[in-house]
Structures are given as C-alpha cells and as structure tokens.
Amino acid sequence: MSAERRIAERRMRSVLSVLDLVVEFATPAGRVRAVDGVSLELQEGEILALVGESGSGKTLTALAVLGLLPPPGRVLAGRVFFQERNILRLPERELARLRGRALAMVFQDPLSALHPMLSIERQMTEALEHHERIPHREARARAAAALAEVGLGDAERVLAAHPRQLSGGMRQRVLIAMAVCLRPKVLFADEPTTALDASLQAEVLALLVGLSRRHGMALVLISHDLARVAEVADRVQVLYAGRTVEVAPTAELFRRPLHPYTRALLASVPRLDGPIEFPLPSIPGQPPDPLRRPEGCAFHPRCALVQASCKARVPTLDEVRGASGRRSACLEVQALLEERA
C-alpha cells in the first residue's frame, strides 16, 4: 500500500483531522506565527499526547480547532475536518452547536474556568439545558450522574456548592464532568493536572483515560510534561516553535526518539532511579522568541546534530527511511538512526 493511500485510509477512519493549520497573532512588534503548519489525526477513542514547551503552539492548536482563539489571533490557513466537514468554514452559530456536544475542552486552571459566583448546579445544568433543550430537572439528574462518574459521589453537596468551597482536585473533576456530560467525541484537556499535587495528577489522568475508554471518546492531552502523559497516551506528537517535530506511538517514541529535540528532551528529564552525574544532560540555549524564530529548522541553534543545511531549509514531517511507520521533521534523521544502530 502506498504512503498516500495509507494516509488517506487513516483519514477516513479519523474522527478529527487537522491539516496544515496556521495561526497568526498581530502584535505591535510584528506578526507572530504561533502555529506554523500543524497537522493532527485522531482516531475514534484514541489518546494523543500533544507535547511541547511554552510557546510551542500546543494550546493554540486546540483553541483554533474549537474556534476559541483569543483576539488578535486568527487562523491564516488550514482545514479541520470533523465528520467530513471543514469546521473552520462553519458559521459561528453552527460551530457553537458542535462545541461542547462534539468537541469539548478542559482548561488548566479550574478556578478561573468556573464562575466564582454561581453554584455548580447552575453552571452544569446551563450547558445541558442549552445544548439538549431538556427541562431543568432532567438536566440536574444528568449533572448528578456525570459527577458520580468522575468520582464525586456526594453529588447533592457538590451541586449546591460554589467553586471556592471545593478543593482544587474536586474543581478539576467538576470541569471534567461538565465537559463529558454532553458526550463529546473529542476532548481536549489542556494541562489538566499541572495545577494539582502529584498523587492527584495520577488520579485525574486515570479518570480521563477511563472516560475515554468507556465512551470511545478521543482524548488530546496537552502537556509540557512528557513523562507524565506518556504513561497513558497511545501516541505522542511533539511540537517545537509552532511545528510538529515528531509523531510516534508512545512506546516507540520512548524506545527510539527520532528527532534530536525529542531525544534531548527525554534525556534531560531527571530520573527516579539510576546514577546521578553532574552536569545533568540538558538542552543548551533557550526556546526561540516567536518574533525571531531561527531560519531553517527552528531547533538548529540548540541541536547537537546541526549541519549547514539545517540553517537554510525547513524540514518537513516525513516518514523516516529505515524506520517504518515513524515520522520526523529532521534533515539529519539518518545520522541519528545510524548513531543508534
């Protein structure tokens, strides 16, 4: 089967496909291309980790798909197919109907994502009544069931509460319940555990994974923490400076990273076992300023394998010769492969 045919078949089975998305911000200092040609494929029920540092474009990719880009951000190019429709071309009214019911998002900070003055009952039932046009009593029962499903068994007490009366972990569960009670096909979770303590992080991730598996809901875990999300994701997509540098099934990515950035990132995560030797492996330099991205491959000033061509040409995300099914955006990927062999 040819590569094109395989990609085409894959797309047919996709619940969501994003093609060459470009997002720009007009700032006083110039135009910033925050997302620079990101593509993304999601199968039904699949868990994808979208990983990158601050400024890599991971959150903006999700916001653009949902039509929630904050001004002055705008989608300059690209297509987003959901149920065979390019939803970027939908009028706002229709997109609003999809948002919540088909595509939902859980934000990082549960305190600011909830209205501080309204009860949880009001906030949860409002969305249900609006989207499903059901009476309050039925919406309330659905909300209570959703709370039970996210592990908030004492639903009556939670429904009556205001956000400040709940702990951080409970607020995050409420937001997840709100997101899933409309049974979306795709859930974007933006750093869903970053604000939580370590033991809660594991619980909340397990909860999201459970919901995804139980309802066949595709899940996009947006995170800077590769080690944390990799434990649960089927695939990992690594972004750097607005572009995808590597996509791979999780186990394969960890076994053999095929982009110098992914490799350096994995090496620089401190470990819980093994010897400690200083200096710890680290990536030199800083993530690029979005206004002054380097020419060619944006990672080249920090890259251990850099060649002259890396400064001139932007690498595309291609299948790696000699590593079937793997894709990487690196001109020196063959050197990396040989190094490992």
Added chain:
Amino acid sequence: MSEPLLVLQDVVKHYQRPRAWFGPQTAAVRALDGVSLALAKGEALGLVGESGSGKSTLARLIVGLERVTSGSIRLEGRELTALTAAEWRPLRKKVQMIFQDPHSSLDPRQSAASIVAEPLAIHRIGERRGRRKRALELLEAVGLAPAQAGHYPHEFSGGQRQRIGIARALALAPDLVVCDEPVSALDVSIRSQILNLLHELQERFGLAYLFIAHDLSVVRALCARVAVMQAGKIVEIADRDELFERPQHSYTRSMLASAPRCGWQG
C-alpha cells in the same frame, strides 16, 4: 562535631482563621506541628510534600518572613525566634531565598544589574561602583553575558529570569539559600540547566540549600538528604538513596508510586 548551620527544634506554627462576623472563634490551623531538623554547612536538604503540607510555611519561618508560634530555630548556634526585627537584619544576609515564579519576583522597572545589586544597597555594602561590579560578576557566575546587565526582566526568558533571581540571592554571600520550587515554573528543557547551575554554585560557594519541591525527580538530582512532609509534620527524613530505594513511611511510598516514570533508557 561542630554545630550544624541550621537547627530546628519542635517548630510549631498556627494560623488563626479569620473569625466570621459574630461567629465563634474557630480552631487554629496547624500549619507546622512540631518540626525538627538539622542542616549542615554546604548540605542540600530536599523538602517534599503536597500543597498544604507546610513546606512553604517552614521556608517563611527560616528566612524570617514570619514568626514561630513555639519552638526553636538556631542559625550557627544563635536563637532566631527571640530576636527583634533590628537584631534580625544582619542575620538576613546569611539566609537568602529563591522564589518559584521568575515573573513576579523581579521588579519589572529595574535592570538585571540593579536587581542583583539591590540587596547590597539595602545592607549598605560598598559604594555604588563596587556594587555594580559585584552585580556583573554575579550575573556572569549564573551564566548571563555582561551585555545583558542593562536589560529589563521582560527582555529575558523564564530560565534567564530565574538566573537573575539566583544571582540576587547570592549577592550577600549567604550560607543558606532557601529554594522554593525554583524550577517548577520553567520549561522542561530549561530545568536541568538551572539544576546544573545550582549544583555548580553549591560547590563553588559552599552553599547549603533547603530545596522545596513537589517534583521528586528534581529533588533526587540535587539533594543528598530528603525530608518528606505531610500535614505539618516531617514523616520521614533519610539519605537520598535510602529514601528512594527503601522508603519507610507509607506516605513516602505512595508519593513515589504516583510519580511518573520516564521509560527511556538513553
């Protein structure tokens, strides 16, 4: 054996909840409930625990931002808890702090050099030119170029801002630096750079660190000894290898079990 640098004995800190209008006086929150520990000169002690366990309260007591309810804190044998504010002042030079958020902990209207020189000015050390020279040396020691000395915080990345915060903490040549989550706000690719810097500075200046973090792998990299806090108490304190390989307390074990494990062997 000489006196350790810092000794805490049975430190208790209670906070009174604000009383509701006409409401009854409620029980105090026991932020710290009898904490004892000792820190030797040049030692890095990690302090881990979940939010609300009392880590940051402990830090605030040690640097003198708050007072203990009861118990004793001794620095080089000197009891700190009974000191007046004026008596504290000269001792503050010996204990400095690095904060979590490099965005809000630097004055946006001051250049990097004047941020680093400010502690010297406050303690009236040297004259203006000498202070500036020292600030430039410190910026260089933390890996910033002299050309960047005149830049303002917004012109630096998060990692570079944290370097400025570290240089400021070193200005008064402290013996002890309390680091409150110094890398948790930084990008993953920058974290190990800053850990390397902290390690290098520790060796170079003989610094002792009290290193507060919730990320166990970060603590493991930098600290030879680790204390685990839960609900205002230290539930376990041990050498690094002992703690990570043979945790004794059930709470330590559950913390280790829920930490992510990076599967890549390098």
